[in-house]
Amino acid sequence: xxxxxxxxxxxxxxxxxxxxxxxxxxxxxxxxxxxxxxxxxxxxxxxxxxxxxxxxxxxxxxxxxxxxxxxxxxxxxxxxxxxxxxxxxxxxxxxxxxxxxxxxxxxxxxxxxxxxxxxxxxxxxxxxxxxxxxxxxxxxxxxxxxxxxxxxxxxxxxxxxxxxxxxxxxxxxxxxxxxxxxxxxxxxxxxxxxxxxxxxxxxxxxxxxxxxxxxxxxxxxxxxxxxxxxxxxxxxxxxxxxxxxxxxxxxxxxxxxxxxxxxxxxxxxxxxxxxxxxxxxxxxxxxxxxxxxxxxxxxxxxxxxxxxxxxxxxxxxxxxxxxxxxxxxxxxxxxxxxxxxxxxxxxxxxxxxxxxxxxxxxxxxxxxxxxxxxxxxxxx
Numbered sequence: 382x383x384x385x386x387x388x389x390x391x392x393x394x395x396x397x398x399x400x401x402x403x404x405x406x407x408x409x410x411x412x413x414x415x416x417x418x419x420x421x422x423x424x425x426x427x428x429x430x431x432x433x434x435x436x437x438x439x440x441x442x443x444x445x446x447x448x449x450x451x452x453x454x455x456x457x458x459x460x461x462x463x464x465x466x467x468x469x470x471x472x473x474x475x476x477x478x479x480x481x482x483x484x485x486x487x488x489x490x491x492x493x494x495x496x497x498x499x500x501x502x503x504x505x506x507x508x509x510x511x512x513x514x515x516x517x518x519x520x521x522x523x524x525x526x527x528x529x530x531x532x533x534x535x536x537x538x539x540x541x542x543x544x545x546x547x548x549x550x551x552x553x554x555x556x557x558x559x560x561x562x563x564x565x566x567x568x569x570x571x572x573x574x575x576x577x578x579x580x581x582x583x584x585x586x587x588x589x590x591x592x593x594x595x596x597x598x599x600x601x602x603x604x605x606x607x608x609x610x611x612x613x614x615x616x617x618x619x620x621x622x623x624x625x626x627x628x629x630x631x632x633x634x635x636x637x638x639x640x641x642x643x644x645x646x647x648x649x650x651x652x653x654x655x656x657x658x659x660x661x662x663x664x665x666x667x668x669x670x671x672x673x674x675x676x677x678x679x680x681x682x683x684x685x686x687x688x689x690x691x692x693x694x695x696x697x698x699x700x701x702x703x704x705x706x707x708x709x710x711x712x713x714x715x716x717x718x719x720x721x722x723x724x725x726x727x728x729x730x731x732x733x734x735x736x737x738x739x740x741x742x743x744x745x746x747x748x749x750x751x752x753x754x755x756x757x758x759x760x761x
Contacts, residue, residue, distance in 0.1 A: 384450070391443065392450045395429060399458035407459035410585035411730055414577065416541055417462045417585055418499075421469070424455075425496015430470055434478055438490035445620070446682040449627040453675075456631025457638075460734030461585035463628050464741075468537035468586075469493070471621035472742075473500025473546050477564065480605040480613050485564060489544055498543035503533035503565075503591055504614055511747050513548070513614060514557035518593065520549035525600050527551075527563065529571070529593040539589030540574050543567045546617075547593070548610050555608065562610035564602045571596030582733030619692045620685065621742045622699035626678040629702035629738040630671060633709035636731045637667045640713040643720075654716070663712040671709065674702035693755040700748035703738035710735045 384392070403420055410417055424430055432448045434440025448470070455463040474493050477485060492498040509515040518531025529549050536545075545565040552559030565572065575590030605613050641664055644655035654660050677698040684691035710732035714721035721728045739745050 387443070388447050388450060391447050392454060395451045395454040398427065399454050403455060403462050404458035407461070408724070408727065408730065410459070410461060412584075412724075414579070414584045416587045417459070417465065418541060420462060421465060421499065422496045424466065425494065430466065430474075430496050431494035433470070434474060434490065434494055438478070438486055439494040440490075444682070444686045445623060446679055446686060449623055449678050449682045452624050452627035453631035453634070456628045457635040460628070460632055460731070461583045463631065464583050464586040464737065465499070465538055467621065467624040467628060468502060469500045471624045472502030472537075472617060473542070473544060475620055476546050476562065476604060476613055476617045479616065480562070481564070484601070485604070489564060493544060499538045499541045500544045500546070501536050501538045501542035501591070502617070503536055503545050503547040505534050506532060507534050511744060513611065514560070516548060516550060516560065518547070518549040519553070520551050520561055520563065522551070522600070523597070526597050527600060527603070529563065529565070529596040529598060532590055532592040534590050535578070536589050536591045538587055539591050540577055540587045545591065546604065548614055551607055557611040559608055560610040560614070561607050562604040562613045563598060564604050565593075565596065565598055569596055569598055581736060582730070583737050618742050619695050622695040623678060623681050623685065625738050625742050626674065626681070626695070626698040626702040629706035629735060630675050630678055632731050632735045632738070633667065633671050633674070633706040636710045636713035636728055637664065637671060639728055640664065640667070640716045644716055660716055663716055667709045667712055670705040674698070674705045677701055693752055696743070696748040696751040699742070700745055700752065703735070704745060706735040706738055707732070
């Protein structure tokens with residue numbers, strides 16, 4: 382995989398932490414829906430949340446590929462934990478670092494990267510998911526402030542976040558060209574934390590509706606330029622798709638490792654089921670597709686690190702890795718048979734957790750739109 386010594390050391394360090402501190406809690410918090418705040422704090426203290434961010438703000442100055450390696454290892458241990466990490470780093474810290482003023486970066490990033498505060502990304506609304514241009518949250522200028530009104534849906538880390546990156550319409554007639562991004566503190570009057578969603582998978586990751594009722598924020602908290610928030614959202618999601626791809630790879634890898642171990646131990650008709658061709662074919666397919674998906678994720682990460690266009694490659698990596706993860710987890714359940722369908726074994730949880738990777742940060746259908754648009758442009 383052509384990893385350098387620093388990247389290999391990081392991967393092994395994260396793997397040790399994840400298997401020791403995160404994995405033992407994964408099944409229990411899936412049932413209880415308890416947010417893994419303590420382990421996220423620990424990850425901040427260890428510098429894992431600062432991967433890819435400048436040291437001037439508390440980051441560890443490593444690259445996007447290193448971030449993908451970290452995400453994969455955490456995903457192998459717990460899907461709920463890794464989604465919280467990915468959303469925090471890619472969707473909140475990422476746009477502040479990329480588009481924030483120096484004052485904003487100095488104010489918000491140190492606590493976020495250290496894990497003292499968690500971050501969220503507020504784009505989706507009850508009436509606008511893939512069609513972000515249809516969002517109805519508004520922000521009106523009032524002297525040195527903006528007044529935000531509206532509701533956001535499916536906000537990861539919503540109930541625990543101290544900092545929200547929020548998208549609102551500042552020009553109601555301009556569609557996507559009238560969207561603006563803001564940094565909103567949890568402490569601002571008018572921020573309303575909604576109920577925690579009871580989800581199919583990733584159940585310990587906190588997902589909520591966040592509403593804004595005449596939420597008054599300083600104009601200094603404008604992120605980027607007015608009416609250019611949609612560009613910020615798209616660029617943020619491009620980078621976030623690398624993380625979701627890595628998450629999918631990690632879940633699939635965990636499913637394969639559990640399946641191969643079980644196949645060697647489980648006996649049927651006088652031999653280990655790993656001796657049967659059907660099982661061996663499943664495992665071969667899983668291993669091949671995981672390898673391909675990992676290479677695609679790493680390629681997109683390297684393009685981003687090199688400052689080259691990566692939108693299409695990130696979409697490809699996210700699309701293939703997410704759908705691959707569902708295939709791998711489905712095969713894992715089949716290998717386990719009846720045991721795979723009960724919660725005493727982890728493969729059913731991997732399947733439930735992996736499903737979100739086909740939906741979050743752009744559905745598979747949206748990824749195909751992004752990819753086909755680029756391919757058809759080349760043909761033209």
